[in-house]
Amino acid sequence: xxxxxxxxxxxxxxxxxxxxxxxxxxxxxxxxxxxxxxxxxxxxxxxxxxxxxxxxxxxxxxxxxxxxxxxxxxxxxxxxxxxxxxxxxxxxxxxxxxxxxxxxxxxxxxxxxxxxxxxxxxxxxxxxxxxxxxxxxxxxxxxxxxxxxxxxxxxxxxxxxxxxxxxxxxxxxxxxxxxxxxxxxxxxxxxxxxxxxxxxxxxxxxxxxxxxxxxxxxxxxxxxxxxxxxxxxxxxxxxxxxxxxxxxxxxxxxxxxxxxxxxxxxxxxxxxxxxxxxxxxxxxxxxxxxxxxxxxxxxxxxxxxxxxxxxxxxxxxxxxxxxxxxxxxxxxxxxxxxxxxxxxxxxxxxxxxxxxxx
Numbered sequence: 001x002x003x004x005x006x007x008x009x010x011x012x013x014x015x016x017x018x019x020x021x022x023x024x025x026x027x028x029x030x031x032x033x034x035x036x037x038x039x040x041x042x043x044x045x046x047x048x049x050x051x052x053x054x055x056x057x058x059x060x061x062x063x064x065x066x067x068x069x070x071x072x073x074x075x076x077x078x079x080x081x082x083x084x085x086x087x088x089x090x091x092x093x094x095x096x097x098x099x100x101x102x103x104x105x106x107x108x109x110x111x112x113x114x115x116x117x118x119x120x121x122x123x124x125x126x127x128x129x130x131x132x133x134x135x136x137x138x139x140x141x142x143x144x145x146x147x148x149x150x151x152x153x154x155x156x157x158x159x160x161x162x163x164x165x166x167x168x169x170x171x172x173x174x175x176x177x178x179x180x181x182x183x184x185x186x187x188x189x190x191x192x193x194x195x196x197x198x199x200x201x202x203x204x205x206x207x208x209x210x211x212x213x214x215x216x217x218x219x220x221x222x223x224x225x226x227x228x229x230x231x232x233x234x235x236x237x238x239x240x241x242x243x244x245x246x247x248x249x250x251x252x253x254x255x256x257x258x259x260x261x262x263x264x265x266x267x268x269x270x271x272x273x274x275x276x277x278x279x280x281x282x283x284x285x286x287x288x289x290x291x292x293x294x295x296x297x298x299x300x301x302x303x304x305x306x307x308x309x310x311x312x313x314x315x316x317x318x319x320x321x322x323x324x325x326x327x328x329x330x331x332x333x334x335x336x337x338x339x340x341x342x343x344x345x346x347x348x349x350x351x352x353x354x355x356x357x358x
Contacts, residue, residue, distance in 0.1 A: 021216035026208045029183035029217050030072045030148075033190035034110065036221045038080055041108060044194060047086040047095055048112025052077035068112055070150060070209050096122035096147070100129045103145035108194060113149040116203060117163040130199040131174030142197040148190075151179075152205040152245055152295065153332045153343050162332035164295040166203045166243070167302045170273035176200040176226055177273040179244035182214030185270060188224025196226065205245040205295075213248075229276035231283065235265035238289040238353050241280065241306060243269045246293040246344055253293075253349035262357060272302050280306060281314050288319040289356045293344050298326040320356035325349050 024032065038044045051073040053066045063082070067074025077085040088095035092113060099111040113122065126147070133143050153162040170177045176198055180186035186204070193200035232247065233254055240250035247268040254264035265283050269276065284290050290310055294303035307322040325344045333339050 020219040022219070023212045024183045024187075024217045026180070026183045026186050026204070026211045027071050029187040030190055030204070031067075031074065031076070032217075033187040033221070034073065034076060034194075035079065037110075037191055037194040038076070038084065040221065041194075043106060044108045044110065045084045045086060045102065046073055046076060046080075046110045046112070047088055047099060048073075049088055049090055049095075049114060051112050052082070052085050052087050069114060070204070070206065072148070072204070073112065092118050092121040093125060097125040097129070099145050099147070100125055100133070100143060103130075103143045103199075104133060104141050108144045108146070110146045110148065110194060113147050115157075115161045115163070116149045116151045116165050117160045118149075119165065119168065126169070126175070126199075126201075127172050131172045134198065135174060143199050144194075144197045145199045146190075146193045146196075146202065147199070148202040148204060150206050151203045152207055153327075153339055154245075155206045156334065156336060156339060157206070157332075158334040159331040162206075163297075164203070164205070164244075165297070166201075166272050167296050167300065167305070169201050170275075170302060170305075171300075174199065175273065176271070177203065178226055178271045179203045179205070179269070180208070181242070181244050181247040181268050181270065182208070182211060183217050184215040185224050185230075185268075187217055188222050189226065189270070191221050192223040192226050195223070200226065203244065207245050208248075211248075224270070227271045227274040227276060229270055229279040230268045231265065231279065232268050233264070233266040235263040235287060237263045237287055238291060238357055239265045239267060239280075239283040239287045240291050240293065240349065240353065241267045241269055241283075242293045243272060243302065244295075246295055249344055249346055249349055250293055252346045253353065256346060256350045257353055260354070262353070264353065269306075275305070275309075277309055277313075280309065284310050284314045285317045288317055289353075290318075291323045291325060291349060291352045291356060293325045293349055295327060295344060298324065298329050301326060323352045323356050325352050 242250040
């Protein structure tokens with residue numbers, strides 16, 4: 001990824017810019033968001049495996065702030081203590097279920113489900129309890145639960161730790177699913193999610209963790225709205241839609257297309273449920289072509305959902321069929337030679353865009 005290309009991204013904020021901004025990595029932005037949310041609201045707690053070191057270590061006279069595999073919670077236990085930063089046993093069913101119960105009884109838990117592929121261990125707690133309690137109790141119970149989880153291939157983590165399966169969660173009513181694409185949107189979406197009274201799942205792509213590109217990050221807390229896409233770059237010839245890391249792929253592909261004389265509009269979807277249908281349709285009606293870039297498995301995927309939306313509601317505006325750029329319908333390979341062939345690339349996006357532009 002070319003840093004000079006990524007710097008062109010600009011979030012169109014809903015409010016005035018901050019006087020105090022700086023470049024942070026994705027990890028730093030998330031860590032700051034969690035700290036500020038916990039300082040703001042004493043009911044916010046964090047729980048998960050290895051988020052502070054290991055359960056019970058504080059009883060041995062020391063506290064190790066490991067911060068989990070991506071260091072998002074590093075150092076939080078020193079400020080907030082083991083009552084609010086809770087290391088858990090290796091039982092996703094147990095601690096996700098505890099998070100649902102805590103949310104239903106007055107707390108605002110942030111639960112770290114290390115990798116989205118671990119979803120199967122705690123599916124009942126998420127899809128049958130968190131997603132349905134507010135509805136089944138006639139609105140008398142809120143579940144202000146936030147679950148953060150890692151997604152994405154490219155880090156040589158094999159099939160169980162590399163899936164990008166936000167479409168599974170988006171399938172269930174009652175769950176909000178957001179996917180940050182840079183440090184700015186990461187901080188804003190985390191704060192929005194923790195403040196939200198509904199269950200929100202945040203999908204963090206592993207390849208974005210050290211990223212500093214994109215808009216500068218304000219020091220004060222701010223929200224990026226859930227359910228609202230962002231037009232990162234305006235264009236006239238083709239719409240490129242991305243989610244999380246694939247938004248960065250789209251930005252670089254747009255730069256390549258501009259060298260060929262094409263004007264590409266880049267839409268960062270940010271939320272897969274509820275999806276911002278209006279922004280997608282407005283863009284397609286302008287450009288008359290769309291390339292949807294998604295790292296999820298292609299069957300019953302978010303890319304398929306966007307493609308169906310455009311085909312059903314903007315058919316008369318299209319000059320070419322919607323085009324999807326996705327991985328093959330196979331598991332993420334561990335092989336260093338095969339894994340790069342799995343992930344959507346700039347070259348594939350440019351080729352797809354060039355095809356629909358003919």
